[in-house]
Amino acid sequence: MRLAALILTLPLLLWAEPEFYGYFESEADVMQVASTNYNFGYNKFRLDVQARPNANVLIGANLNIQQYWGQTTWNMLDFLPENIWKPIFQPAFLPDSLWVSEMPYIIPDTLLLDNAYMRASFPFLDLTLGRQQISPGVGYAWNPIDIFNTKTLMDPSYEQTGVSAIRAELPLASRLTLTTVLLPKNSWDNSTKQIFLKTGLGSYDVELTAAEYFWERTSFTGVDIQLAETKRNLLGGSLVGELFEWGLWAEGAHNELDGDDSFFEIIVGADHTFDNSVYLLLEVLHNENGIAKQEDLTFDAFLQGLGGETHSLMQDYAFAYLMHQTFDFVSLSTIAIANFNDGSGTLGPQLDWNIFEDTNISFQGTYSWGADDTEFGLQDWGLRFRLLSNF
Amino acid sequence: MKTKLIIVFILIFSFAQAQDQLAIKIIRAVTDLMSPENMKSTGTQTIVTSSGKTRTFEFESYMGGKGKSSLTRYTKPAAIRGQAFLTLNNADDIWTYFPRTKRVRKLASHAKKQKVQGSDFTYEDMGGGDVFLTKFIPKYLGDESIDGETCWKIELIGIPEQDPPYPKIVLWSRKSDYSPVKLDYFDEHEYNSKTLLLSDIQNIEGFPTALKMVMIDHKERSRTKMETLEVTYKWTPPKNFFSERSLKK
Numbered sequence: 001m002r003l004a005a006l007i008l009t010l011p012l013l014l015w016a017e018p019e020f021y022g023y024f025e026s027e028a029d030v031m032q033v034a035s036t037n038y039n040f041g042y043n044k045f046r047l048d049v050q051a052r053p054n055a056n057v058l059i060g061a062n063l064n065i066q067q068y069w070g071q072t073t074w075n076m077l078d079f080l081p082e083n084i085w086k087p088i089f090q091p092a093f094l095p096d097s098l099w100v101s102e103m104p105y106i107i108p109d110t111l112l113l114d115n116a117y118m119r120a121s122f123p124f125l126d127l128t129l130g131r132q133q134i135s136p137g138v139g140y141a142w143n144p145i146d147i148f149n150t151k152t153l154m155d156p157s158y159e160q161t162g163v164s165a166i167r168a169e170l171p172l173a174s175r176l177t178l179t180t181v182l183l184p185k186n187s188w189d190n191s192t193k194q195i196f197l198k199t200g201l202g203s204y205d206v207e208l209t210a211a212e213y214f215w216e217r218t219s220f221t222g223v224d225i226q227l228a229e230t231k232r233n234l235l236g237g238s239l240v241g242e243l244f245e246w247g248l249w250a251e252g253a254h255n256e257l258d259g260d261d262s263f264f265e266i267i268v269g270a271d272h273t274f275d276n277s278v279y280l281l282l283e284v285l286h287n288e289n290g291i292a293k294q295e296d297l298t299f300d301a302f303l304q305g306l307g308g309e310t311h312s313l314m315q316d317y318a319f320a321y322l323m324h325q326t327f328d329f330v331s332l333s334t335i336a337i338a339n340f341n342d343g344s345g346t347l348g349p350q351l352d353w354n355i356f357e358d359t360n361i362s363f364q365g366t367y368s369w370g371a372d373d374t375e376f377g378l379q380d381w382g383l384r385f386r387l388l389s390n391f
Numbered sequence: 392m393k394t395k396l397i398i399v400f401i402l403i404f405s406f407a408q409a410q411d412q413l414a415i416k417i418i419r420a421v422t423d424l425m426s427p428e429n430m431k432s433t434g435t436q437t438i439v440t441s442s443g444k445t446r447t448f449e450f451e452s453y454m455g456g457k458g459k460s461s462l463t464r465y466t467k468p469a470a471i472r473g474q475a476f477l478t479l480n481n482a483d484d485i486w487t488y489f490p491r492t493k494r495v496r497k498l499a500s501h502a503k504k505q506k507v508q509g510s511d512f513t514y515e516d517m518g519g520g521d522v523f524l525t526k527f528i529p530k531y532l533g534d535e536s537i538d539g540e541t542c543w544k545i546e547l548i549g550i551p552e553q554d555p556p557y558p559k560i561v562l563w564s565r566k567s568d569y570s571p572v573k574l575d576y577f578d579e580h581e582y583n584s585k586t587l588l589l590s591d592i593q594n595i596e597g598f599p600t601a602l603k604m605v606m607i608d609h610k611e612r613s614r615t616k617m618e619t620l621e622v623t624y625k626w627t628p629p630k631n632f633f634s635e636r637s638l639k640k
Contacts, residue, residue: 022469121640133493134493135493157491157492159491159492160492160493171634171636174634177636203483203484204497240496240497241499242499242500242501245500245501246501247498247501247502248499271499271501272499273501273505325506325509328440328441328444329444354446357447357468358468358469391469
């Protein structure tokens with residue numbers, strides 16, 4: 001279907017003298033989890049095409065081809081503390097011969113039409129139709145008001161996958177914009193709706209948002225994995241500004257769920273560039289939807305956390321990013337993530353080198369701390385090499 | 392004797408007053424020249440590091456409100472294609488757009504001193520407007536010749552309450568058309584940290600326009616060349632052009 005859509009739109013794209021661009025990315029990883037080493041990686045090719053049939057219309061699409069190598073079938077139980085999965089997969093009342101010690105998860109090669117959209121600009125409105133990247137929020141590591149995406153904490157600024165949506169942006173006045181997003185489904189009730197109102201208050205940017213959608217969450221019945229939907233109403237907002245020469249931002253959301261359940265999620269962040277050009281970013285998260293105590297962790301909580309259905313496994317986290325442009329076109333940086341609820345964390349020093357124009361290579365190491373049954377302590381260390389060449 | 396002293400004092404005071412008035416007049420003329428009502432241009436920016444490595448960027452730039460608002464969008468190389476930044480209120484407010492994340496982000500004031508795309512220009516340097524008039528006190532230092540052109544040499548001392556981009560700037564402006572040809576930027580230790588050289592000045596649509604600019608960072612021993620490829624002052628920005636909406640296009 002997607003291929004047919006591409007073939008149909010191709011003549012229009014060619015007529016509009018499209019621009020082609022994209023990148024090739026190759027990554028190689030070594031990771032040690034619970035004393036076992038894994039080698040894996042991928043080669044990714046992204047081709048973007050953008051055409052402007054006239055001054056008011058933009059058509060864009062991108063195709064991603066991603067080939068994985070090395071470890072491509074993972075045992076999800078390797079990433080869970082034993083005390084979480086053993087009672088389910090190896091219960092004491094069953095004989096050893098019936099115990100299960102694997103829950104395979106296969107990462108297949110992909111050929112994906114990631115985005116395919118058209119944006120029509122009118123004097124009073126920008127209308128974007130189709131599969132498009134929507135990235136709400138101001139947080140760097142977490143976005144409580146973002147209901148569309150999942151972020152990787154070790155690389156939060158990585159591009160996000162498109163969602164099929166109708167988006168209308170109405171500039172009401174200078175620094176006042178109303179944005180509505182609709183992800184149509186089989187009925188209006190089942191469709192995802194989100195509305196944003198963004199304005200400026202002095203040197204601050206303020207955004208208010210409300211959303212209604214069905215939140216899909218994975219649970220394990222003991223036999224198979226099931227998806228359950230809960231209606232979720234979100235009311236939230238964000239703020240960006242500065243205080244005493246530190247950039248400051250906050251983003252929060254109150255979420256009402258069916259069955260009188262509710263939770264609040266908030267991040268507060270700050271950044272600063274020091275006189276010696278060192279850049280520091282700090283962000284903290286409090287997520288009432290996470291688990292407060294380690295002993296209350298469940299198998300489902302891990303499934304939902306690993307699958308990106310929840311923004312965090314537990315409640316309280318901190319994220320730090322330190323960067324310095326140390327040599328010509330070489331930057332040294334470090335990411336640090338701490339889980340305050342189980343005392344675990346990860347440190348990820350990185351070297352990024354713009355080796356040629358449009359070509360970057362990066363090396364990242366990760367070292368985790370915490371007990372073996374904690375979120376990050378479960379992983380020992382990792383090494384990542386990435387090459388990115390844009391065209 | 393007393394009367395003579397008073398006359399000498401009045402003469403010195405009047406002379407100093409006249410010098411200050413001249414400095415203000417020159418800076419006002421320089422500001423008018425550097426801040427046309429509107430401008431649209433394309434150009435290249437080449438960074439040359441201390442080790443001689445180069446990186447070249449291409450951009451399109453828009454300026455409005457006599458330089459109080461600007462929008463710059465990078466068109467090349469591919470890695471930063473579409474990255475853009477918007478400055479309002481003489482670069483007091485800056486927003487950046489990253490196409491990879493599709494996000495617009497407001498930058499805090501500390502970021503104004505950050506290098507734009509690793510160049511020797513900061514976001515603040517790229518902003519225009521009337522900062523020389525509103526954030527500095529000008530002082531005429533005399534006449535000097537640069538490349539055979541007689542220039543006024545003006546010292547600009549930052550007014551601390553106005554948060555000037557530099558504590559001190561020394562500017563050389565051509566007597567023939569007020570075009571600035573050289574600016575020395577000083578840090579808080581009175582160190583001449585950067586120098587901007589403007590050349591290939593051509594009259595375009597009635598405005599003497601420097602088609603080449605080189606910013607030299609004396610501390611880093613790097614330089615960034617900016618060349619204007621096309622420029623027009625007859626462009627009129629559509630209503631609300633300098634907004635987040637344009638930044639994302």
